[in-house]
């Protein structure tokens with residue numbers, strides 16, 4: 001194992017691998033340490049959705065810039081990432097939803113996003129199988145450049161490009177301790193040896209809290225178990241991801257024709273439990289068939305679980321921690337860290353290289369929770 | 383050319399390539415990268431075959447290859463049937 005590195009990244013999910021790639025472009029040598037295989041955490045279990053329609057300016061801006069990168073990523077990295085932009089259709093259920101939607105759309109448009117508010121009778125033009133009464137919609141918002149990509153392919157594309165540029169990736173290697181002198185990072189200890197470094201990036205997803213503890217830093221992040229289903233395949237009937245903030249449901253038709261979707265389980269579960277539950281399966285099925293009754297006869301093939309790494313405001317924690325030089329956070333994505341990863345990686349690479357970041361990320365630091373200076377993202381599903 | 387996964391149309395060659403060129407060392411990685419075992423039969427026939435190829439390629443015993451976690455439901459169930467089991471009063 002390598003003895004010294006400019007930067008050690010803990011976690012080989014999409015964020016860790018994307019960051020290794022962005023750093024490699026700046027000539028900074030990064031080592032990624034992943035305890036299992038790449039994308040074995042939330043990345044390989046996620047809904048794969050890419051959405052720019054957020055209520056907070058920070059999430060919206062990160063997502064919009066990320067989509068610009070996703071759109072040219074295949075060419076840049078030299079391998080397929082399975083991007084498909086079929087749009088996101090967000091249900092509006094009542095006047096209160098409508099008021100919030102109007103606010104969101106105004107802010108999103110000010111950032112240059114092509115997004116509009118649809119009347120109830122326009123919803124079926126986008127997704128013909130929706131039952132407008134069943135889903136209790138009075139309208140919807142729609143952004144045609146939202147969509148999805150393949151998280152596994154994206155992670156591998158970033159990882160392989162990073163390795164071509166000199167980054168090293170250790171799989172099946174576990175970070176066990178972070179050595180500091182109280183003010184600065186000194187080294188990272190793994191089960192396969194110690195790597196000397198002055199910079200550690202904590203991109204360990206739902207396990208980030210534990211990694212931070214190794215460095216004596218407390219994060220407010222909480223792991224929430226989330227469940228997801230996939231059905232058998234059918235001919236292509238719709239392109240958009242359908243979501244509702246009130247019901248918490250999201251579902252889309254994937255490239256091979258299967259329907260993939262999730263909803264918050266009836267009982268909230270925190271901690272690292274992974275068992276799939278029947279109550280989720282029933283709740284998901286009844287809500288999904290209420291939205292799209294024609295799906296009643298479609299078989300569910302698989303159900304699995306993963307973790308959201310949730311912060312108090314549902315916004316990520318990015319940047320260096322005050323009081324411990326070289327300890328960089330890249331976590332707390334709260335269920336939307338795949339879609340933000342291209343821009344997050346670019347910004348953190350700029351930060352680590354000592355450059356001015358192309359979007360301000362100061363507001364996303366850890367200290368905001370101590371100062372109680374934050375506003376909660378409202379547009380969360382799953 | 384030997385077909386290993388009939389549902390997803392994956393050949394022995396595809397699997398060997400994923401192991402040698404993409405560095406896959408587990409069934410989970412093959413599953414994600416190639417969609418091996420993701421078809422309607424849920425890998426009942428192809429996973430044991432793929433485990434053998436993986437063992438041969440990586441110099442492990444078949445018993446050392448971690449089989450993928452089984453994901454419920456064990457048999458495909460229609461959404462409508464599952465939906466019927468939840469109270470409709472919400």
Ligand SMILES: Cc1cc2nc3c(=O)[nH]c(=O)nc-3n(C[C@H](O)[C@H](O)[C@H](O)COP(=O)(O)OP(=O)(O)OC[C@H]3O[C@@H](n4cnc5c(N)ncnc54)[C@H](O)[C@@H]3O)c2cc1C
Pocket residue numbers: 010011012013014015016033034035036037038039040041042043044045046047048049050173174175176203204205206207226227228262305306307308330331333334335336337338339340382
């Ligand atoms: C059910 C579900 C649906 C989702 N849907 C979406 C969606 O539609 N769109 C979207 O954008 N996001 C979605 N998300 C969220 C998204 O998956 C995550 O935010 C994103 O994948 C986080 O990537 P990451 O690289 O930061 O973390 P992860 O992918 O979790 O990677 C962290 C890695 O760190 C490794 N690790 C942990 N501890 C150690 C250690 N001690 N040593 C070494 N390695 C370690 C883990 O093995 C893991 O591979 C969803 C999540 C879930 C669970």
Ligand code: FES
Pocket residue numbers: 386387388389390418419420421422423424425426427428429
């Ligand atoms: S043969 Fe591979 S999934 Fe059916």
